[in-house]
Amino acid sequence: MPAGPEPLAAVHSGLSRYEAVLGQGVRVRALYHDSTRSNPAALAHARRAERSGAEVRFAPILPPPLTICDRQVALIPAAADRPETALCVREPSIVTVLCAVFDNGWDTAMPLATRITPDETASLTTSEQALLSLLATGLTDQNAASRLGVSPRTVRRRMDGLTRRPAAGAGR
Numbered sequence: 399m400p401a402g403p404e405p406l407a408a409v410h411s412g413l414s415r416y417e418a419v420l421g422q423g424v425r426v427r428a429l430y431h432d433s434t435r436s437n438p439a440a441l442a443h444a445r446r447a448e449r450s451g452a453e454v455r456f457a458p459i460l461p462p463p464l465t466i467c468d469r470q471v472a473l474i475p476a477a478a479d480r481p482e483t484a485l486c487v488r489e490p491s492i493v494t495v496l497c498a499v500f501d502n503g504w505d506t507a508m509p510l511a512t513r514i515t516p517d518e519t520a521s522l523t524t525s526e527q528a529l530l531s532l533l534a535t536g537l538t539d540q541n542a543a544s545r546l547g548v549s550p551r552t553v554r555r556r557m558d559g560l561t562r563r564p565a566a567g568a569g570r
Contacts (some may be wrong), residue, residue, distance in 0.1 A: 419449045426452040429460055429503055431547045432525060448510055455507035459545055460527035461499045472496045529556055 408555050428447055434440040435456060446456040463525050464486075465473040481553035487493055508524070522530070525546070531543040539557075543550040 400448050409537055416452050420451040427498075427504060428452050428454050429507055430454065430456050431460055432456050432458045433542075444510060454510045455504060456510065456512075457503055457507035458525045459503075459532075460547075461503040462498060464495070466497055466500060469493065469497050478538045526556065526560060528561075531554065532558075 411523050416428070420426055420542050428444070430440070431516075434444055444454050444456075467473075469492075470488070470493060471483040472487040474487060474496070475481060476485050483547060487496065529542060532545055533539075537545070539550045539553045543553045546553070
């Protein structure tokens with residue numbers, strides 16, 4: 399899965415593949431970027447995948463694009479500028495690491511049915527936590543925006559909102 403949202407054409411092309419393998423009894427776990435929830439066409443795609451039998455979750459940050467088969471073979475992009483190409487990885491130690499990367503993303507993602515409602519009394523939303531974590535590692539607004547699948551302006555607006563909160567200055 400990409401660090402940010404995929405182009406909708408790429409998402410739709412994957413749906414027919416999901417449906418084909420799900421019809422053969424294959425388990426499919428699909429991670430979608432949180433921004434999918436606000437895109438009606440992309441959200442409809444995710445719902446259709448889930449109705450077809452795929453397990454669907456959403457996360458503010460996605461692991462790199464990958465497909466894992468039976469925890470024994472992994473397909474990863476061969477080149478960022480050529481999404482139609484892939485490397486087939488069969489080395490058990492590398493496949494194990496790639497499985498752990500996906501599983502970590504899966505374990506922290508939220509199911510499709512989970513309603514996200516902002517709670518004024520809550521400390522930080524998942525998206526805010528992800529943003530602050532990325533910025534704490536030293537990423538620029540531009541790089542954090544890319545990883546989160548939002549614009550740099552959205553990052554700046556979210557940071558402005560965080561700094562204006564009454565608790566933002568607490569603990570000094």
